Amino acid sequence: MASTQVKTDEFTVNATGLRKCLLSAFKVKRPVFVWGGAGIGKSAVVAQIANDLGGLMVDIRLSQMDPTDIRGIPFFNKEAGKMDWAPPIDLPDQELASKYPVVVLFLDEMNSAPPAVQAAAYQLILDRRVGKYVLPDNVVVVAAGNRESDRGVTYRLPSPLANRLVHVELAVDFQTWQTWAVLNGVHKDVVGYLSFAKNDLHDFDGRSASRAFPTPRSWSFVSDILQDEGADADTQFALIAGAVGSGLAVKFSAHRKTAGKMPNPTDILSGKVKTLAVKEISAMYSLTISLCYELKDAFDKKKVDSKQFHEMGDNFLRFMMDNFETELCVMGSRLALKVYELKLNPFELKVYEEFYAKYGKFIRAATAD
Numbered sequence: 001m002a003s004t005q006v007k008t009d010e011f012t013v014n015a016t017g018l019r020k021c022l023l024s025a026f027k028v029k030r031p032v033f034v035w036g037g038a039g040i041g042k043s044a045v046v047a048q049i050a051n052d053l054g055g056l057m058v059d060i061r062l063s064q065m066d067p068t069d070i071r072g073i074p075f076f077n078k079e080a081g082k083m084d085w086a087p088p089i090d091l092p093d094q095e096l097a098s099k100y101p102v103v104v105l106f107l108d109e110m111n112s113a114p115p116a117v118q119a120a121a122y123q124l125i126l127d128r129r130v131g132k133y134v135l136p137d138n139v140v141v142v143a144a145g146n147r148e149s150d151r152g153v154t155y156r157l158p159s160p161l162a163n164r165l166v167h168v169e170l171a172v173d174f175q176t177w178q179t180w181a182v183l184n185g186v187h188k189d190v191v192g193y194l195s196f197a198k199n200d201l202h203d204f205d206g207r208s209a210s211r212a213f214p215t216p217r218s219w220s221f222v223s224d225i226l227q228d229e230g231a232d233a234d235t236q237f238a239l240i241a242g243a244v245g246s247g248l249a250v251k252f253s254a255h256r257k258t259a260g261k262m263p264n265p266t267d268i269l270s271g272k273v274k275t276l277a278v279k280e281i282s283a284m285y286s287l288t289i290s291l292c293y294e295l296k297d298a299f300d301k302k303k304v305d306s307k308q309f310h311e312m313g314d315n316f317l318r319f320m321m322d323n324f325e326t327e328l329c330v331m332g333s334r335l336a337l338k339v340y341e342l343k344l345n346p347f348e349l350k351v352y353e354e355f356y357a358k359y360g361k362f363i364r365a366a367t368a369d
Helices: 015-027 042-052 067-071 115-127 174-183 188-196 216-226 233-244 246-259 265-269 281-300 306-323 326-339 352-366
Strands: 032-035 056-061 073-077 082-086 103-108 139-145 166-170
Touching (some): 015 032, 015 042, 015 166, 015 174, 032 042, 042 056, 042 103, 042 139, 067 115, 188 246, 188 281, 216 233, 233 246, 246 281, 265 281, 265 306, 281 326, 306 326
Parallel strands (some): 032 166
């Protein structure tokens, strides 16, 4: 099985590293080319940065454009008696840019665009203008594309264009994805299964003829498919197989069947259930995610007061200590305390000292980043 990172001779970063690189490049207005496999979250990282900065991302798929879509089209200017150029409508003008502190011009699928389109984009990136169009000062440029090994339609970037870009390759990193997934409510069974089978997050083989293969994007499709609780089992299986492949669909369905036998997380957090009868490891990962989701929901919606919330926290820690292996205990506490930042006061938790004495050094290592 392929690893979650494609080996190349290029330096790679995870999504967190890419975010830092882009923010630094934005400060000095250096255009960046983000390389990476299909479906691993390149555009999602750029969109999230634009949103966090209070800005706007203008997403342009260069593979679907003609050179005139960038340069504009010529017309006869009667007043000047000369040929003139109508500026492109898809590029951000000064009026639009003035409404935001920053506008990210995202030139996606750049190396899938025909050479003539790349040539038009070259002038835009090099000179921050093309024809009569000029990029507003607060516009930053990010390009992206798949690698030749990803079996996509690609053209080699002209050397002068490549040399005007800062190249960064995004690699899949499970923990970064897991943090994103739990913050965005990806289905508990998807996060739970992949927490157990991390290599299944991204498994692309360029020699395979399979139409469907697992990527962070296709697993988000699976999460969406599971939201339709009215769909019959055969329909769900067909859709999941169409998203990540039939082999993984079989493994994932078996995982869900066992995970369905796990106790209700509400009963665990209320103290009604203290022991775990089914000790199937992959299902225990899903249960851990469910417990974190339930705690987060209670905290965000203020379903309980502070005393009751800390009682839930105690039951959460006690249940993990009594039923889970170290890795699951560390994962659960990392998600609840660091990722979700749940306000659990150690002085109000009866089992905190015991839990920390047992797992403290592992938790510190897991949250060192």
